[in-house]
Amino acid sequence: MDFQLSEEQQILVAEAREFALQEIAPYAARWDEDEHIPRGQIQKYADAGYFGMTVPSRYGGRGLSALDAVLVIEEVARHCGISGRLIVDHNFGAAITILHFGTEEQRRRILPTICTGETLMSIGMTEPEAGSALTDLTTSAREEGGEFVINGRKHWITGAGEREYTLLYARFNGAPGPKGIGAILIHKDMPGFRYAGRIPSLGVRGVQEGILEFEEMRVPKENLVVPPGSAFGRLMSAYNGQRVGASAVALGIAQGAFDHAKDYADERRQFGKRITDFQSIQFKLADMAIDLDAARYLIYRAACNADRAITDRYESSVAKVFASEMAVRVTSEAIQLCGAQGYSRNLPLERMFRDARCFTLAGGTAEMQRIGIAGSILGRALPQHS
Numbered sequence: 611m612d613f614q615l616s617e618e619q620q621i622l623v624a625e626a627r628e629f630a631l632q633e634i635a636p637y638a639a640r641w642d643e644d645e646h647i648p649r650g651q652i653q654k655y656a657d658a659g660y661f662g663m664t665v666p667s668r669y670g671g672r673g674l675s676a677l678d679a680v681l682v683i684e685e686v687a688r689h690c691g692i693s694g695r696l697i698v699d700h701n702f703g704a705a706i707t708i709l710h711f712g713t714e715e716q717r718r719r720i721l722p723t724i725c726t727g728e729t730l731m732s733i734g735m736t737e738p739e740a741g742s743a744l745t746d747l748t749t750s751a752r753e754e755g756g757e758f759v760i761n762g763r764k765h766w767i768t769g770a771g772e773r774e775y776t777l778l779y780a781r782f783n784g785a786p787g788p789k790g791i792g793a794i795l796i797h798k799d800m801p802g803f804r805y806a807g808r809i810p811s812l813g814v815r816g817v818q819e820g821i822l823e824f825e826e827m828r829v830p831k832e833n834l835v836v837p838p839g840s841a842f843g844r845l846m847s848a849y850n851g852q853r854v855g856a857s858a859v860a861l862g863i864a865q866g867a868f869d870h871a872k873d874y875a876d877e878r879r880q881f882g883k884r885i886t887d888f889q890s891i892q893f894k895l896a897d898m899a900i901d902l903d904a905a906r907y908l909i910y911r912a913a914c915n916a917d918r919a920i921t922d923r924y925e926s927s928v929a930k931v932f933a934s935e936m937a938v939r940v941t942s943e944a945i946q947l948c949g950a951q952g953y954s955r956n957l958p959l960e961r962m963f964r965d966a967r968c969f970t971l972a973g974g975t976a977e978m979q980r981i982g983i984a985g986s987i988l989g990r991a992l993p994q995h996s
Contacts, residue, residue: 613907615681622678626685629658630693638690642961647692647816655693656727660686661700664851665709670722676702676851676916680858680909687862688869691965692816694862698855699768700724704731704777706920707793707848712835716795720775730773733852734796734822736766742978743994744779745788745842749824751780758782758794758834760802760827768972770820771805774798777835778824779845788842795833802827813964814972850926853973854912857929860937860969861905867962868898871944874951885947894947898940905933924986927979930969934976937966 615623633654641647655661663679665671679701687694705724708716723729740747749762760780767776775797781790796803806821836844872895876886885891912925941963945952952959970976985992 613910619678619681622674623681623685626660626682630686630689633658634686634693635689638692639955639958639961641690641692641816645815646818647696651693652696652730653727655697656700656725660697661727662705662721662725664701665705665721665725669709669717670725675913676854676921677910677913680854680913683855683858684862684865684906687859688866691814691859691863691962691968694859695768695814695817695856698852698859699733700731702851702855703849704733704775706851707777707845708795708835710848710920711793711844713832715832716835720795729775730769731775731777732767732769732773733849734764734767734776734778736764738763738765741766742975745791747779747781747791749778749780750784751782751792751794751829753783753831754828756831757828758831760794760796760824760829762824763806764822766809766819767822768817768819770808770818770822771798772818776822782838785838790838791842791845792834792838793836793845794829795835796824796827796829800827800829812967813961814968847920847923849973850921850923851916853926853930853979854909854916854921856969856973857905857909857912857926857933860933860966861902861909863962863966864905864933864937864940865902867941867944867959867966868895868902870957870959871895871898871947871952874948874957878948891947894943898943901936901940905929905936908932923982927974927982927986930973931976931979931983934966934969937969938963941966 659672660682662671663674664676667673683694683697686697705721708720724731735744737747737749749764751758751760775795778794778796779791780794782792802825804823806823808818808820811819875891876884878885908929912921912929915922915925945959945963948957948959951957981992
């Protein structure tokens with residue numbers, strides 16, 4: 611594997627770095643405090659070409675690789691995990707599911723509006739009793755004439771109430787198990803759609819997590835993206851890229867925390883010398899740098915081996931587990947290095963620590979990723995029931 615970035619990628623990184631410094635870094639603390647990122651700010655990401663990077667140009671995207679998108683996400687997340695997560699959501703996940711498994715009409719109707727920022731999209735997976743056990747979901751879609759009628763309730767939906775589209779995972783016509791699950795595209799203006807409130811969260815507060823409810827919501831048949839049957843495996847394969855994107859956000863947050871801590875520690879003087887002259891501080895910095903490099907190469911491996919932004923399950927899960935847990939360690943150590951200042955809101959480290967904690971949970975818990983990794987190692991599915 612060649613770990614050297616191409617000239618084009620170096621330019622992409624430099625542009626993202628400058629954009630983040632000018633358009634994101636000065637405002638990130640305010641978005642966290644307000645628990646809201648303005649739609650006008652989100653539009654800037656689309657205008658900069660950061661939405662739909664992985665979408666082919668014929669659908670309004672840039673036709674870039676998964677690694678290219680990861681490089682941008684990492685740079686943005688150094689200053690703002692909220693912004694990094696928004697870019698992930700509009701390069702992987704739902705958009706890639708439509709690109710790979712949707713109809714040509716859906717691609718031409720939906721993807722250009724995502725790339726321009728005209729519409730935003732969520733994934734509707736989690737339910738009160740179906741999180742890690744996604745195959746237990748109960749949100750139903752029954753066929754009735756030329757429509758599907760949706761009933762159910764979704765929890766922890768990123769962007770709930772704020773985004774126009776949701777790629778909804780539902781159980782079709784009462785069919786049991788994973789074979790009954792498919793994905794259908796819904797719009798927040800459809801009768802029967804209800805935003806049922808926000809769930810307060812520890813970190814990544816500018817992206818709203820909330821509850822969606824559906825009561826006899828009628829959705830045209832042409833909005834069916836992935837029909838039930840063999841759909842569940844396809845849906846999960848498309849979601850692998852979302853995990854790699856989330857890993858890149860965790861990496862960016864941790865790198866940003868490391869940069870702040872290193873600069874602070876190298877200027878801070880105690881007992882008549884810089885604290886970086888103490889071996890214990892040097893060891894902390896070295897361990898943090900090792901963690902960052904290891905996570906970066908695992909993420910880049912998964913992104914480099916992606917097939918049009920669909921990544922390998924094993925590689926994406928390994929990257930997700932290591933990067934998310936690494937980000938918690940590194941942001942915590944960054945606070946420790948900076949002492950009381952790190953714990954205060956004078957530095958962004960407490961925000962970065964709170965944001966980093968999200969990623970051992972969001973996009974599949976570290977425990978569930980380990981089960982998937984073990985299944986890959988053993989070459990068989992490992993059902994988690996008695």
